[in-house]
Each structure stands twice: as structure tokens, then as C-alpha cells.
Amino acid sequence: MxxxxxxxxxxxxxxxxxxxxxxxxxxxxxxxxxxxxxxxxxxxxxxxxxAEHEDPVIGAFLSLLARDIEAGQHVRGLPDELAHAMLKQAGHDVNLTNDIDGEVAL
Missing domain, CATH: 2.10.260.10 (Pemi-like Protein 1; Chain: D)
Structure with a gap:
């Protein structure tokens, strides 16, 4: 049922x-x-x-933004945590061997 x-x-x-x-x-x-x-x-x-972004203007803007992020451009001036998260999402390598800052709840 x-x-x-x-x-x-x-x-x-x-x-x-x-x-x-x-x-x-x-x-x-x-x-x-x-x-x-x-x-x-x-x-x-x-x-x-x-159907992600059917509006061609929004689609074009998001594509431009994604290319800039992937190239490491225009990410300066953002808080470090936000810039790091954006670069990680854009596919840039993240060093997983670095120590974790702060407390971690498991």
C-alpha cells in the first residue's frame, strides 16, 4: 500500500x-x-x-560565478571559512591531513 x-x-x-x-x-x-x-x-x-536553472540569466550568472570560484578568482575578501567552503565545493583539493581546529563531536 x-x-x-x-x-x-x-x-x-x-x-x-x-x-x-x-x-x-x-x-x-x-x-x-x-x-x-x-x-x-x-x-x-x-x-x-x-530542471535546475531554467532562467538563462540566472544560469549564466551562476556559471560565471562557478568558473571564477574554480579559478580561485574573486574569492578574496570573504571570511576564511566561507572562502574555504566555496573552494572545497568547487572541487579544489582540501588537505585532509591538517589538524582540525576546535572541538569535534563524534
């Missing part, structure tokens, strides 16, 4: 409204994209589509 079971009504235009519990479970909101996959057994699987 499904963890969430909801019904939706098809309109004359072939549209449905995803019930709120389904939207919440998928993590989609207004403007979000969902994908429908029809299996051979007739079952439909609905998943959140991972």
Missing part, C-alpha cells in the same frame, strides 16, 4: 492539480516541474524534475 494516497480530478483540458501532500512530498511549488513515467504495466510514476 502506498505511503500517500490522493485523488485528483482531470479537467476538460486534461489538467490536474497535484494534491498538497503530493507536492510537499515531491518538494515542488509554483513553477516547479514534475516528470511522469508510464510503465508497461500501466502504472504512472510521478517524480520531481531536476
Amino acid at each position: 502506498a505511503a500517500i494516497h490522493e485523488l485528483a480530478t482531470l479537467t476538460s483540458k486534461g489538467q490536474i492539480t497535484l494534491p498538497k501532500p503530493i507536492r510537499q512530498a515531491l518538494g515542488v511549488d509554483t513553477g516547479g516541474k514534475v516528470a511522469f513515467d508510464l510503465g508497461e504495466d500501466g502504472q504512472i510514476v510521478v517524480t520531481r524534475a531536476n
Whole structure:
């Protein structure tokens, strides 16, 4: 049995409204994209589509920012912890043999 079971009504235009519990479970909101996959057994699987940045301006800006970070550019003037975290996320090597500063909870 499904963890969430909801019904939706098809309109004359072939549209449905995803019930709120389904939207919440998928993590989609207004403007979000969902994908429908029809299996051979007739079952439909609905998943959140991972369309990251559809706005070309935002996509271009984030690409420019990522290239700058990867090149080590424009990261100066940030707090050291933030700059280190950004460089780590950009794929720069992090020396794991360095001692850890501060207390560590395990």
C-alpha cells in the first residue's frame, strides 16, 4: 500500500492539480516541474524534475560565478571559512591531513 494516497480530478483540458501532500512530498511549488513515467504495466510514476536553472540569466550568472570560484578568482575578501567552503565545493583539493581546529563531536 502506498505511503500517500490522493485523488485528483482531470479537467476538460486534461489538467490536474497535484494534491498538497503530493507536492510537499515531491518538494515542488509554483513553477516547479514534475516528470511522469508510464510503465508497461500501466502504472504512472510521478517524480520531481531536476530542471535546475531554467532562467538563462540566472544560469549564466551562476556559471560565471562557478568558473571564477574554480579559478580561485574573486574569492578574496570573504571570511576564511566561507572562502574555504566555496573552494572545497568547487572541487579544489582540501588537505585532509591538517589538524582540525576546535572541538569535534563524534
